[in-house]
Amino acid sequence: MHVDKDLVAASATPLVLAILAEGESYGYAILRRVDELSGGRMAWTDGMLYPLLHRLDRLGLVTSSWGISPQGRRRRHYAITPAGLEALADRRQQWEMVTAALGRVWDDAARLATPPAQGPAAPAAGIA
Amino acid sequence: MAAVEHLDLDEQIARWRAHAERRQAIGTDVDELEDHLRGLVEELEASGLSPDEAFLVAVRRMGALDDVSREFAREHAERLWKQLVVMQDDGPPGRGRRGLGLVLALAVGAGLAVKIPSLFDVDGDTLALFYLPNLSLLVFPFLAAWFAWSRSMPARRVWVQLVLPFAVAALAANLFPLTQDSASLVLMTIHLPIALWFVVGLAYTGGEWRSGARRMDFIRFTGEWFVYYVLIALGGAALVGLTGLGFTAIGVDPFPVLGAWVVPCGAAGAVLVAAWLVEAKQNVIENIAPVLTRVFTPLTTIALLVFLVTVAVARPGVDVERELLILGDLMLVLVLGLILYALSARSPDTPPGLFDRLQLLLVALALVVDALMLVAMAGRIAEFGASPNKVAALGLNIVLLVNLARAGWLGLGFVRGRRPFGAVERWQTDYLPVIAVWVTLVALVLPPVFGWA
Numbered sequence: 001m002h003v004d005k006d007l008v009a010a011s012a013t014p015l016v017l018a019i020l021a022e023g024e025s026y027g028y029a030i031l032r033r034v035d036e037l038s039g040g041r042m043a044w045t046d047g048m049l050y051p052l053l054h055r056l057d058r059l060g061l062v063t064s065s066w067g068i069s070p071q072g073r074r075r076r077h078y079a080i081t082p083a084g085l086e087a088l089a090d091r092r093q094q095w096e097m098v099t100a101a102l103g104r105v106w107d108d109a110a111r112l113a114t115p116p117a118q119g120p121a122a123p124a125a126g127i128a
Numbered sequence: 129m130a131a132v133e134h135l136d137l138d139e140q141i142a143r144w145r146a147h148a149e150r151r152q153a154i155g156t157d158v159d160e161l162e163d164h165l166r167g168l169v170e171e172l173e174a175s176g177l178s179p180d181e182a183f184l185v186a187v188r189r190m191g192a193l194d195d196v197s198r199e200f201a202r203e204h205a206e207r208l209w210k211q212l213v214v215m216q217d218d219g220p221p222g223r224g225r226r227g228l229g230l231v232l233a234l235a236v237g238a239g240l241a242v243k244i245p246s247l248f249d250v251d252g253d254t255l256a257l258f259y260l261p262n263l264s265l266l267v268f269p270f271l272a273a274w275f276a277w278s279r280s281m282p283a284r285r286v287w288v289q290l291v292l293p294f295a296v297a298a299l300a301a302n303l304f305p306l307t308q309d310s311a312s313l314v315l316m317t318i319h320l321p322i323a324l325w326f327v328v329g330l331a332y333t334g335g336e337w338r339s340g341a342r343r344m345d346f347i348r349f350t351g352e353w354f355v356y357y358v359l360i361a362l363g364g365a366a367l368v369g370l371t372g373l374g375f376t377a378i379g380v381d382p383f384p385v386l387g388a389w390v391v392p393c394g395a396a397g398a399v400l401v402a403a404w405l406v407e408a409k410q411n412v413i414e415n416i417a418p419v420l421t422r423v424f425t426p427l428t429t430i431a432l433l434v435f436l437v438t439v440a441v442a443r444p445g446v447d448v449e450r451e452l453l454i455l456g457d458l459m460l461v462l463v464l465g466l467i468l469y470a471l472s473a474r475s476p477d478t479p480p481g482l483f484d485r486l487q488l489l490l491v492a493l494a495l496v497v498d499a500l501m502l503v504a505m506a507g508r509i510a511e512f513g514a515s516p517n518k519v520a521a522l523g524l525n526i527v528l529l530v531n532l533a534r535a536g537w538l539g540l541g542f543v544r545g546r547r548p549f550g551a552v553e554r555w556q557t558d559y560l561p562v563i564a565v566w567v568t569l570v571a572l573v574l575p576p577v578f579g580w581a
Contacts, residue, residue, distance in 0.1 A: 026163075027160060027163070027164050028163065028164050028167035028168070031164075045189070045190070045191030045195065045196070046164060046168065046189050046190045046191060047161060047164075047190045047191040047193075047195075047196035047199070048191060048195075048196060048199050050157060050160055050161065050164075050196075050200070051196075051199040051200045051202065051203040051204075052203075054157070054200075054203050054204065054477070055203050057477075057548070058203075058476055058548055058549070058550045059548060059550055060547065060548030060550065060551065069163060071166070073159075073162070073163045073166060074159045074160075074163065075160075075163050076159075076160050076163075
């Protein structure tokens with residue numbers, strides 16, 4: 001099952017920040033890490049990562065520097081800043097609130113869905 | 129023989145790159161995308177695909193260039209300034225061509241609006257009293273109308289953000305009992321056009337004035353518009369002069385007609401034509417804006433230094449000449465204009481450089497000038513009492529002082545690498561409403577407060 005596009009978009013910023021909090025990285029490696037973390041189920045269009053990284057750079061949440069890859073290509077490396085760590089902590093709290101709320105409502109729903117012992121197992125068939 | 133063209137991987141990637149480079153929004157980030165594409169190809173080849181297959185899959189994974197470049201455009205609006213591809217798919221199609229016809233019609237309208245009042249049979253003094261505060265009111269509504277149309281501004285916004293302010297300004301300009309020699313008239317003549325320019329800004333952003341990016345676009349637009357207007361004015365002046373000489377040579381005196389019709393109508397119409405040119409031909413002038421700021425930032429820095437040294441040597445004190453204070457105010461406005469202009473022409477990606485340090489020096493000097501002027505101004509008010517002129521000048525100094533102080537502080541952080549460029553930019557876009565409110569106050573509130581003095 002793949003994750004819905006809007007949900008992928010909403011989680012992109014915290015995910016990228018969290019990956020960068022693990023250590024400096026570059027675009028390609030960040031996406032491989034996303035694949036690894038989600039078991040390949042969060043499908044990103046690879047090209048879309050870069051505008052996001054640039055926005056985070058402009059907002060001062062990450063810094064970037066150009067280097068050379070082992071293959072001798074120009075490669076831009078990104079590292080998280082203290083402001084980025086703060087933003088990440090903030091996002092994390094928000095996501096925890098969302099998942100906690102969802103978890104609670106799903107627990108309630110599961111309890112309601114479990115029928116009482118003496119009740120009918122299925123609703124009576126409607127008028128045909 | 130098989131006519132299938134076979135390209136090796138490097139050539140294929142080079143073609144893809146050339147394709148990506150053509151998108152202005154992606155611009156110099158193509159290196160980064162190419163590195164990514166090559167990483168994908170290598171991984172796919174390692175998993176057993178042929179180079180051709182690996183390339184095809186990798187390109188697909190990168191995403192359609194149209195979508196990717198649109199996403200880049202959203203983040204890097206300043207690159208698109210060269211070529212408004214994104215704006216075009218936002219608006220309904222076909223407005224581009226018809227836009228020229230409409231803008232020419234509006235330009236003629238503005239020209240006539242400026243001319244018509246002078247056709248009434250009234251004496252020169254009454255006419256001057258009418259024109260001074262009303263001039264911008266005769267032209268800017270046409271410009272605002274064009275923007276409202278080209279941005280498909282919703283009717284409600286048009287009424288609230290455009291019609292209402294213009295109506296209020298028109299009432300004030302014509303109902304205030306200002307006499308010809310009152311300071312209030314001069315203040316209104318100077319400040320009302322600036323306040324109304326901000327109303328044009330509301331139209332320019334299509335009513336989305338809360339967006340920092342749209343405000344930045346408007347700052348950019350203002351700078352470019354000014355350059356175009358000056359160019360048109362210079363060209364126009366040369367043309368009028370030549371035509372005039374030509375007619376004089378054959379024994380007809382053309383200057384009454386040129387002076388009474390061609391110059392005023394042309395000057396009003398050029399406001400719209402310049403705006404249209406900015407919208408249509410951004411890529412031509414875009415290369416000029418950074419050059420202009422680089423030329424004038426050092427020159428203005430020197431001018432401010434000279435000014436400061438002169439003040440320090442002459443030590444004018446409280447009885448400092450009025451003219452000197454006005455001159456100082458103008459210089460500070462120029463400094464702020466330069467800062468905004470440089471900001472709008474600068475690419476946010478580039479790291480701080482020598483030019484940013486120079487600009488910081490300019491801000492620091494301007495702050496010293498501003499502080500000196502504030503002291504002098506406060507002294508004058510203490511000695512001679514408040515007047516509309518003094519309050520307007522004092523307020524302007526405070527508004528500029530706050531702006532420059534914070535801009536200097538943020539600029540320092542940016543030069544030291546502690547702050548992103550976005551912070552500097554955001555401060556200026558956040559500050560625009562303060563300036564707008566201040567000029568509106570001077571134009572509309574100071575005159576009644578000081579009893580139309």
